[in-house]
Amino acid sequence: MMTTVDAVSFRLHQAKLQVLFYRRPCAPFQHDLALPSTQVNKAHDRCLADALLRIFIDYKLPTPAFSEQVITVGGSERDPRGWSASVVYFCLFKDEQMLAQEGWHWLDVAPLLQGEGEIAFDHRQLVTHAVERLKMKSRYSTLPVYLLGEEFTLSELQQAFEVILDVPLNRAAFRRRISRANLLEETGNSRTGNQRPAALYRRRGSGEVLFDQVMNGCAQ
Template sequence: MIGSIEVCCFRLQQGQLQLLISQRKTEPFINQYALIGGGIAPQQDQHLDDTVNRCLQQKTQLQPHYLEQVSSQADPHRDPRGWSVCFLYLAVFRPQQKVHANCKWVNVYDLLNSPVKLAFDHKALVETALNRLLNKSQYSSLPVYFLGASFTLPELQQCFESILQTQLPKAAFRRRLNRPEIMLETGEKDHSQNRPAKLYAMAAPKQLYFFDQLMKGSPTKALT
């Protein structure tokens, strides 16, 4: 049986949710685009997370800001070579990170709505990971991982709204997010706008914060 990991790498760039894909150099599906992934190396990897980080470093030179296992898939049809099992991961990256020449960032919704095919069952895997991202962003601080090391409150709200494609009430949003468990003031300000804004940083970079209620707002456009 063939065993592998596949990683849905997401980032926000100018308000667009983007996915990282790479062009395959070997059969099957040579020259076709696919998710970032690779085989498990028992001599090197003590955990599946080790496999993910090794493959990301080798194929993209990127280190994820957030990483989560989403699901596992196994059947005799997803790979033309026979039975295979894959472990699907969701990874979040900060914007404006350069990658290898055979990789590219694409708008995830444009990809899913286009006739372009990804290798294996990767388009279905993208839908699975995207659903996890959207659902979890409604009840946790996950979108904060898309931001840089420091950010303003307007940038934080724009981040949530871009992912959820929902306009959120400003006062309610700030009451929910502006907590010491989630973020802390850095003591510095962003002077790029007419009115300087306080800069914040994540309080616990390796820990998600879960809300007791879902985010609610007005849809800005239909999710497709």
């Protein structure tokens, strides 16, 4: 039986959530868009996480800032070549590390979930699962920080949440929450523009922070 690890790789680009695909050079689903994937290799992979990392190493892509297993799907109908199983991970990248990768396609998540694009296998469904997980966790954790660069403003962080959750958030409440999480530290620098400069922050050591209450968005 064929067992693969598939990566649903997210980035935020121009206020859109995007997922990484490549165009399949050969059948089945020739010319369709597919998720980067690899067969589990008994000789090289000590565990499934190794196989995931090998995807990015083999394709000379950067290493994800965060990754997490989402689901494993298996069945006889997924691949015309026969029974197969895929272990699906979602991976978060900083936009800046993913500039100008030749031969790769970043697709906006929204139209993709609406059914746009020629997508190979059940990969649209796999993206749906990964987006669901990302949205769910973004409601009660600080996961989206991993989609931002080294330094960022609180407004940029809020926008990351808003893009993922697809709902506007209350500014004051958002800032209180992030402040309580004690997740960030000021870098001392600030981002300037045609307005009041914003303080820049970086992640502090600690990892993901979980909250006792979820965010539901606001009316604004």
